[in-house]
Amino acid sequence: xxxxxxxxxxxxxxxxxxxxxxxxxxxxxxxxxxxxxxxxxxxxxxxxxxxxxxxxxxxxxxxxxxxxxxxxxxxxxxxxxxxxxxxxxxxxxxxxxxxxxxxxxxxxxxxxxxxxxxxxxxxxxxxxxxxxxxxxxxxxxxxxxxxxxxxxxxxxxxxxxxxxxxxxxxxxxxxxxxxxxxxxxxxxxxxxxxxxxxxxxxxxxxxxxxxxxxxxxxxxxxxxxxxxxxxxxxxxxxxxxxxxxxxxxxxxxxxxxxxxxxxxxxxxxxxxxxxxxxxxxxxxxxxxxxxxxx
Amino acid sequence: xxxxxxxxxxxxxxxxxxxxxxxxxxxxxxxxxxxxxxxxxxxxxxxxxxxxxxxxxxxxxxxxxxxxxxxxxxxxxxxxxxxxxxxxxxxxxxxxxxxxxxxxxxxxxxxxxxxxxxxxxxxxxxxxxxxxxxxxxxxxxxxxxxxxxxxxxxxxxxxxxxxxxxxxxxxxxxxxxxxxxxxxxxxxxxxxxxxxxxxxxxxxxxxxxxxxxxxxxxxxxxxxxxxxxxxxxxxxxxxxxxxxxxxxxxxxxxxxxxxxxxxxxxxxxxxxxxxxxxxxxxxxxxxxxxxxxx
Numbered sequence: 001x002x003x004x005x006x007x008x009x010x011x012x013x014x015x016x017x018x019x020x021x022x023x024x025x026x027x028x029x030x031x032x033x034x035x036x037x038x039x040x041x042x043x044x045x046x047x048x049x050x051x052x053x054x055x056x057x058x059x060x061x062x063x064x065x066x067x068x069x070x071x072x073x074x075x076x077x078x079x080x081x082x083x084x085x086x087x088x089x090x091x092x093x094x095x096x097x098x099x100x101x102x103x104x105x106x107x108x109x110x111x112x113x114x115x116x117x118x119x120x121x122x123x124x125x126x127x128x129x130x131x132x133x134x135x136x137x138x139x140x141x142x143x144x145x146x147x148x149x150x151x152x153x154x155x156x157x158x159x160x161x162x163x164x165x166x167x168x169x170x171x172x173x174x175x176x177x178x179x180x181x182x183x184x185x186x187x188x189x190x191x192x193x194x195x196x197x198x199x200x201x202x203x204x205x206x207x208x209x210x211x212x213x214x215x216x217x218x219x220x221x222x223x224x225x226x227x228x229x230x231x232x233x234x235x236x237x238x239x240x241x242x243x244x245x246x247x248x249x250x251x252x253x254x255x256x257x258x259x260x261x262x263x264x265x266x267x268x269x270x271x272x273x274x275x276x277x278x279x280x281x282x283x284x285x286x287x288x289x290x291x292x293x294x
Numbered sequence: 295x296x297x298x299x300x301x302x303x304x305x306x307x308x309x310x311x312x313x314x315x316x317x318x319x320x321x322x323x324x325x326x327x328x329x330x331x332x333x334x335x336x337x338x339x340x341x342x343x344x345x346x347x348x349x350x351x352x353x354x355x356x357x358x359x360x361x362x363x364x365x366x367x368x369x370x371x372x373x374x375x376x377x378x379x380x381x382x383x384x385x386x387x388x389x390x391x392x393x394x395x396x397x398x399x400x401x402x403x404x405x406x407x408x409x410x411x412x413x414x415x416x417x418x419x420x421x422x423x424x425x426x427x428x429x430x431x432x433x434x435x436x437x438x439x440x441x442x443x444x445x446x447x448x449x450x451x452x453x454x455x456x457x458x459x460x461x462x463x464x465x466x467x468x469x470x471x472x473x474x475x476x477x478x479x480x481x482x483x484x485x486x487x488x489x490x491x492x493x494x495x496x497x498x499x500x501x502x503x504x505x506x507x508x509x510x511x512x513x514x515x516x517x518x519x520x521x522x523x524x525x526x527x528x529x530x531x532x533x534x535x536x537x538x539x540x541x542x543x544x545x546x547x548x549x550x551x552x553x554x555x556x557x558x559x560x561x562x563x564x565x566x567x568x569x570x571x572x573x574x575x576x577x578x579x580x581x582x583x584x585x586x587x588x
Contacts, residue, residue, distance in 0.1 A: 137460045140480060143487040144453040159438040166431045167530050193437040236461050
């Protein structure tokens with residue numbers, strides 16, 4: 001029987017898989033729950049296998065054959081070594097590699113040549129391909145990175161709201177709306193922020209854009225600062241030869257008009273999605289293996 | 295036998311107690327381990343009692359008499375309600391009140407009249423007394439507050455060091471020293487920062503001041519931003535009538551020359567320490583009680 005290949009696009013919300021022929025034609029797709037290898041690797045393992053079996057079933061192939069597949073998994077949290085080793089060692093495929101979720105996004109969006117992806121969502125990360133060589137910028141997470149991310153925007157908004165409560169900075173309709181949501185009690189804001197995960201903070205981000213459109217001074221100031229950090233990073237992307245640039249992630253469309261004029265002509269739309277990118281990477285891996293064994 | 299009073303100054307490192315006569319004359323002192331009611335209330339309870347018993351022993355009074363004492367405890371973390379109720383309900387004193395650590399600092403530093411304390415350490419918090427009324431500014435903790443604090447300075451330094459690694463911002467001797475400490479591996483920085491407690495981050499703060507003195511551009515930029523937030527807060531302190539101002543906390547001396555000229559003439563040294571302030575508060579409480587029962 002033929003050896004199939006598997007591509008995965010997994011994150012904190014869901015895990016999507018696609019099974020393809022060795023040359024990369026997608027035959028079937030499957031979906032399951034969260035595959036966050038950092039926060040819950042064992043659940044991620046279960047959902048990865050479930051998505052693979054669902055894709056095989058969708059393609060009309062016996063799911064028992066997943067054991068002979070070559071797989072590439074694009075997963076968030078891949079830059080923390082321990083989690084990757086733990087999950088890679090337990091995957092039931094013939095060959096499996098966990099790569100960055102932004103790498104499969106790049107492979108899907110810009111399958112060939114030089115280019116870059118700027119992923120602007122709950123976190124921020126940039127990947128550049130120049131002369132077949134891939135390099136990353138950012139993506140260091142909420143604690144000391146991810147500038148311009150939804151999580152950092154949300155944190156900045158809560159911080160600014162508390163500063164207005166203390167009379168240190170002038171309030172705005174946006175900060176007044178935030179404080180009202182917490183019954184004008186900064187202790188409630190602090191309590192929420194202390195327990196919040198990046199995704200919880202990131203849910204405030206769309207509201208900043210909405211209020212900025214209406215002229216809210218605080219929203220405009222916070223977004224201007226955040227966009228400055230994105231523009232500075234895009235300067236590095238361009239310096240590394242990462243052109244054209246695909247803006248991806250949940251905040252890409254909202255940020256687009258805020259980004260500096262010097263970058264606007266570099267933007268292109270994605271050719272395909274990240275799952276397609278993971279399949280393309282898996283097909284390349286499988287081809288490399290069969291060349292070696294030929 | 296006379297009813298004694300107890301004052302406490304407790305925090306993440308140690309708990310100090312003083313026993314005094316009802317009129318506030320200190321008779322003995324004791325010291326024990328950490329009294330962080332937020333992170334470990336049960337250990338805090340043990341150390342509070344140990345410090346009280348040590349103070350009684352130091353004064354030559356039978357420690358069994360702590361049960362009849364009126365106590366005021368100035369403890370960090372007092373603005374999180376649950377922890378205060380938990381600990382207050384379990385204290386073995388006749389009467390006990392937990393107050394802010396910065397309130398006892400104010401009582402010690404400026405025992406009477408209008409005035410303010412700016413506490414600049416791992417966290418930042420400001421307290422104003424005007425016409426006998428006390429109000430607080432800041433002190434909201436690391437997640438969305440404590441601007442200018444040692445913890446926020448340390449976080450900003452690690453973040454800036456990673457930005458220089460990615461080529462987004464220019465490096466400096468300080469960021470080079472930080473990256474070298476982490477073997478030039480931003481993943482190691484991220485790993486440290488994710489697990490770090492505010493105190494762990496705050497340990498970087500003195501180095502910022504030292505490098506700034508040598509002209510380090512990054513250190514100067516980060517300290518200028520941090521000092522701006524302190525100056526803005528001091529403007530609110532002054533607007534509320536909080537003059538004169540005592541700068542206290544581990545970073546007070548380092549920050550002093552950075553603070554704006556408009557505030558420099560408002561600064562005075564503290565009359566006494568926070569433990570003395572807690573005793574003064576306890577003496578006032580005891581006097582109020584005996585007036586009521588007279």
